[in-house]
Amino acid sequence: QVHLVQSGGGLVQAGGSLRLSCVASLRPFSSYSMGWFRQAPGKDREFVAAIIWTNDPYYAESVKGRFTISRDNAKNTLYLQLNDLKPEDTAVYYCAAPPSAHTLVLRSGHGVDYWGEGTLVTVSS
Secondary structure (H helix, E strand, C coil): CCCEEEECCEEEECCCCEEEEEEECCCCHHHCCEEEEEECCCCCCEEEEEECCCCCEEECCCCCCCEEEEEEHHHCEEEEEECCCCHHHCEEEEEEECCCCCCCCCCCCCCCCEECCCEEEEEEC
């Protein structure tokens, strides 16, 4: 059974920073693309960022230049560094993984088989 265990998040003022982590039980972790999605109150879940097994990242336009996705394969851990946070970044953030290695995380979220439990990020103005 696959587990994605998240940590990080919390309350921060606008302009502040946070880091989210996601430890995955996927093996081999290095062969999986991984992603982050978020869901704001009353809105649909949306794509935030993803990183391919080659370590190439891609981002939603709304977070490009402010958020950085990275991975530590030795620790089976995915990270999302959130900088210059804005109130509209307030949401529950989820890490996500596809069902198999060498499979892309789609921006639509289709094909994501595994989700973390979610962690709340609240940005005050």
